[in-house]
Structures are given as structure tokens and as C-alpha cells.
Amino acid sequence: MLFHLLFSLRDVFPAFRVFRYITFRTFSATLTALIISFALGPWLIDRLRQYKVGQNIREEGPKTHFQKAGTPTMGGLLILIAVFVSTVLWADFRNEHIWIVTLSTAGFGIIGFIDDYLKLVKKRSLGLRGTYKLTGQILISFLIGLYIYLNDDAAFMTILSIPFFKELYPNLQIFYIPFVIFVITATSNAVNLTDGLDGLAIGPSIVAAFSFAGLAYVSGNVVLADYLNIAYIRGAGELTIFCGSILGAGLGFLWFNTFPAQVFMGDIGSLALGGALGTIAILTKHEILLGVICGLFVIEALSVIIQVVSFKLTGKRVFKMAPIHHHFELKGWEEPKIIVRFWIISILLALMSLATLKIR
Template sequence: MLYNFLFPLASDFAALNVFKYLTFRTGGAVMTALLISFIFGPSVIRHLQSKQKGGQPIRDDGPEGHLLSKQGTPTMGGFLILLAVILATLLWADLTNGYIWAALGVTISYGGVGFLDDYLKVSKRHHKGLPGKLKLLLQVSFAVAATLWIMRLMPPALETTLTVPFFKSVMINLGWMFLAFSAFVMVGASNAVNLTDGLDGLAIVPVMIAAGVFALIAYIVGNAVFAQYLQLNHVPGAGELAVFCGSLIGGGLGFLWFNAPPARVFMGDTGSLSLGGALGAVSVITKHELVLAIVGGLFVLETVSVIVQVVSFKLTGKRVFAMAPLHHHFEKKGWAEATIVIRFWIIASILALIGLSTLKLR
């Protein structure tokens, strides 16, 4: 909004020329989202506490310590993240850019699905919310709609193609199968972040790390000179997503202030589904879907642990892990919560560096 209103006046007021620069507006989005979280966080938490007398329902079959340490903590804190991300993006992004609206659309719609899920859990005082099939149907529907919009915005040569990391000239044209693949990326990323969100601060930091990586990727692929130098596919207009990713970082930092152990609020599905969907949408637009699997490898690992656990139990009657997802396995093994969280953050940082290396190693 500021770009659309103020940058046209730069010819008369030279100082307004700074709004032309993505780096300036990305920094502005980070700080704005952070401030919004700090300002509205306490009141949002108080409101959630007043409406959720018992806090988030805790699973009886989960780690025993959660029944004591996390009882009464309100959920739906993802609303605070959404508020910060949406307002910061609208303030600092170029609102004529279609990719911004596609990313926001996925984020808001997935946040809505998560909100319904959280609301049912809280109102029924049970850990089950929306039926799984209905939740998946809504996620796929929103992902398909977003993909169709993204495909219309894409250059024809990139509309249905999949690029492969580490190979500069490998592009696989999926045709209309790209629609299914893109939906799989968004839905998969959304649910992977949701599975990871099980300990205080565990999911939000890896999300911020991934958002930082994709802010850089978006900036590079949106710049014809940088993209050509690094032998990446240039996606005109994708650079604006750096502002969106900046708002994810700022909103995540602000939320972490209240989610740091011991958490005053949980993000719930409202936050985890929307954040995962946002990362998935950005990866599709920047043509780095497979890189998301590397950068977000922690989320992939958590998801795979659940799949392995379920398949193993159904086929053999035995469990591979003490409990799934993986972070609960280590809780059962006696690791302290802070130890698990920090070590998982370290893993996320290492995977982010590996993902960044794909930009040069081609």
C-alpha cells in the first residue's frame, strides 16, 4: 500500500524513492509484523484465555508431562501471526502484484481451515476437530484454486514446469499434472508444519528460517540479472514475495516472544496450517518446490516418522518409535523439551544452508 501510494510521488520527493527497493520494504515488513505482534499479543492472549476456560485440550495418549505443563494454555495463537502477516504485507507490498494475493489467499484460507479445526477442539473439549477428510478436501480445493491463479500469472515457459535442484538445465514439463503436484506441495507443507507443532517454539523457528531462505530465493528469481548469473529461472514479479516472507519472519518473531517456553499461547492449527501453506505457495511461485523439501527437511522428517509409525504398526503390529511424531519419541526417551527444541532448530539451520547451496551448485 505504501509503495502504491508513495512511490509515484518519488519524482517530487526524492526521499520516497526508497520505496522502490525490495530490501527496504522487506525490512519494513519484518519490523511492522513484529511490532503488531508485540502490541496486540497481550490482548489477543487475554481474549483467548477468556474464551477458552480450559485452554487447548491435551491428548491423554500423549507424553505424560504435557498433562501437567501445558494444561490450560490457550490455542489459536496463530490468529496473532495471521494478523501481523496480513497487515504488514498489505502495508509494504506492491498490491498490484498477483503473486502477493495468491500467497495471501493460501495463507488466509488455510488459516480459516485451521481456525475451524481449533474452534471445534476447544468447544467440544476434545483433541479431534474437523473430520480429516473434510479438512483435506478444503486444503486441496484452496490449493488447486491458488495454483490455477499462479499458472495464469506465470510466463508460458514456466507455467507447468518443475525445476530440479543442482541441475541448471533440467526442467520437467508436468502438463496438467502440475496442478496436482502443486496442490500436493501446499497441502503437504501445511500438514507437515502442523505435525511439527508439538512443543513450545518447535515449529515457529524452522518456519522463520525457511521464510528467510525463500525471501532470498524470491528476491533472486525475481531479478533478471541475479537469476541469469546464478542460472535460475527468472520469474518476473516473484521478487515481491520477499516482502511477504519478511512479514512471516516478523510475525513469527513476535509470536515466539509469547510462545517461548513456557508458552503463554499455542499457535494451533490456525497458525501451523496457514504458515505451512504459505511456504508451499511461495515455493511453487518461485519454482523451488523441491528446495522446500530440503529447507523444510525437519518438517519432512517429522511427517515421515508418522507415516513409518503407522505403516509399521499396521503391517507388523510393532512401533518403530516410542511415539510419533519424532519429537515425542525423544520426549519418551527422556530428553528435556528445551534440548529437543534447540537441537531441532540446529537441524533446521543446517538444512537451510544446504538448501541455499542449491542456488550456486549447478
């Protein structure tokens, strides 16, 4: 909105030509989302507390979590408002990539909202049935995969970019659709599983958004893409602005979500963030790097899978409790120590993934 308005006045005000630069608009989007989060956060937390939208604590969970009962949740709504407003103001909505990631994030956010609403307002302990939740996630991901597969535009491709290899780009063709479903759905649920401690999920999400901002920018720049031997995706650079919005909104939310948290993001936030990151990875052709950048989320999800499979096959548990952050809680680690150390792991994994751009 602001981009189209101000850039259209560039002949009257030559200084407005700066709005054509993705870097300037990304900084603007990041700052806008951050300001919105800071400004709207206290009001939203008060409203959630007023309507008694408080966190329910599982009886089988760590005993230290019982003191968190009643803490306002569904704070992910703050993230989504900041991201969407900032994107609308600064992104070019003539770009298909922006439409796809915005609609995807909104779709996963709606699924999360319904789940939170049923659990917290309607007092249904299980919330939205797992089959319904998964069906909704698969449907959104399927539509994205189908759109890419049927699109003849060179901006959308069914190839995979393999780290460390210069010219290895396998084309999955129609099998790219189930691959998209797996990537986006798995990422969404992995972030959701990680959201169990104050700031644990939003920290790595911020790191991932920063990483994908860089990846989107170089993927959408023909000169940089050629220099780094990565696939050039026409129009992908505009996704940098969306990543900047997530970065700003995430930092603003972390202000209220850091230990001890004033608000939790809920499924509306975790499912939406995971869906957004998965979609961005698909659109920028960095699906494989997603597994490294979001490696912490992968570890959390794998810990649950290992725990379930081990218990069903042997009757024994590998971890004291899954996801793995609860394992370390029961080993006596203080919550802030777990959170910060997991953040450090997330940062290291992101740095490793970005380093692969030069090693090709």
C-alpha cells in the same frame, strides 16, 4: 497501502523513491510485523485466556504435557494479523504473486480456525473431520495449480527446477496441478504435525521464511537469476516482502511461544504457515528445495507415516511415539534440548539448500 501512497509522492519528496526497492520494503515489512506481534500479543493472550480458549492435552500423549493444559491457543491468529497487515502496508498488490500467496494463506488459516473453534469452543474432541479438512486443503491447492496451468503469462510456469542441474527444467504441463496439490497440502500438514512442543514449529518456519526471502529475491531479479542459473520468475521478487512479514511475525510470536509457552499457535497458525511456505515454493519454482529447507517438517511427517505403516503391517512401532519429537521426549530428553537441536537441524538444512544455488 503505504507503498502506493508514499511512492506516489516521490516527485514531491525525492527521498520517497527508496520505497520502490524491494529490500527496503522487506525490512520495513519485517519490522512492522514484529512490532504488531509485540504490541498485540499480550492483549490477544489475555482475550484467549478470558474466553477460556485453552489447549486440550491428549491422554495418550507424554505425561509432561499435562501441565500445559489450559494454556491459551489459537495464537496463530497473532501471526496472521501481523503478516496480513504488514503485507497490505508494504507490498505491491498489483502483483499477482502477492494475491495468490495471501489468499492461499488466508484459506488455510480459515480451515485451521474452524478446526480450532470446533475443538476448543464447541468442545468437539476431533474438531473438523479429517476428510473435510483435507478436502479444503486440496481445493485451495487445486485452484492455485489450475490458475498457474491456465495462465499464459511467463510469470507462471509448469516447469520444475532441479538442484545441481543448470538446464534441466522438466515441464509437467497438466500434471503440475496434482503436483501443486501434493506440495502445498503436504507442507501444511507437516508443519501442523511438528507443532507439538513450545516453539518447535515456529522456529523452523522462521528459518524457512528467511530462506525463501532470499530465493524469491534472486528468482525475481533477472541478473541474479541468470548468474545463479535458476529460473527467472517475473514479479516473484515481491514475495520477498511476504516472507519478511512471516519472519517478523514469527519472531514476535516466538517471544510468547518460547518454552515455557504463554500461548500455542493452534491449527490456525500451523496450517496457514505450511500453506504459505508451500505456495511460495511453487510460485518461485523451488519446489524441490522446499523438501530440504523444510526438511525438519518432512522428517516429522515421515515419522508419523512410518509409525502407522509399521504398526498396521507388523503390529510393532518403530518409535516410542510419533511424531518423532515425542519419541525423544520419552527417551528422556528435556523439551528445550529437543527444540534447540531441531532448530539447529533446520538451520543446517536451510544452509545446505541455499548452497545448491551456486552448485549448478
